[in-house]
Amino acid sequence: MAAELPLSHSAVVSQCRVLTPPKASAACPPAWARSHTSDKSAPSKKCWDCKVPVDQRTPHFCGTCKKIQPPTYSANQFQILGIPTTFDVDAERLEARYKALQKALHPDKFSTASPQEQAFSDAQASAVNSAYDTLRSPLRRARALLRLQGIEPEESAGVDDPELLAYVMEAREERIQEAIREKL
Numbered sequence: 135m136a137a138e139l140p141l142s143h144s145a146v147v148s149q150c151r152v153l154t155p156p157k158a159s160a161a162c163p164p165a166w167a168r169s170h171t172s173d174k175s176a177p178s179k180k181c182w183d184c185k186v187p188v189d190q191r192t193p194h195f196c197g198t199c200k201k202i203q204p205p206t207y208s209a210n211q212f213q214i215l216g217i218p219t220t221f222d223v224d225a226e227r228l229e230a231r232y233k234a235l236q237k238a239l240h241p242d243k244f245s246t247a248s249p250q251e252q253a254f255s256d257a258q259a260s261a262v263n264s265a266y267d268t269l270r271s272p273l274r275r276a277r278a279l280l281r282l283q284g285i286e287p288e289e290s291a292g293v294d295d296p297e298l299l300a301y302v303m304e305a306r307e308e309r310i311q312e313a314i315r316e317k318l
């Protein structure tokens with residue numbers, strides 16, 4: 135089966151094998167997982183207004199004072215939309231999350247807020263739009279997942295096949311989920 139894949143396809147698969155150690159124990163996670171967990175050492179994000187730590191599973195607003203928060207620049211598209219980091223995205227859930235956030239972050243809601251909060255609303259809304267635009271496309275979603283693993287898809291010429299990328303992702307999905315659980 136694998137031998138029938140065009141060269142560019144098998145090149146991608148072998149590239150992934152090279153980057154993933156055969157066994158990644160908790161004591162020695164792969165490099166891409168280490169770079170993710172290092173986010174923990176970043177200053178904990180506290181609400182700019184009430185100073186209570188903001189739950190990063192729902193980072194758009196403070197859970198305590200409900201004020202809008204600045205965008206989390208290190209957040210990936212899945213975290214921005216609050217959906218599981220997986221290729222197999224539930225399209226209805228994705229759209230529901232997008233619409234809910236779009237509504238909550240709409241500039242009209244902040245027309246009487248401070249300039250700072252208006253700027254947060256703008257930045258959050260455009261981050262949500264951009265994340266949704268990426269995740270609703272299988273190809274862009276697969277590329278985003280590869281990037282999360284430290285693989286720059288653009289470097290592999292000819293990789294424009296969502297099914298191939300999905301195949302690569304399936305083989306590594308379990309490892310991603312492990313890393314996400316560790317991070318949380």
Ligand SMILES: [Zn+2]
Binds near residue numbers: 183184
């Ligand atoms: Zn607050």
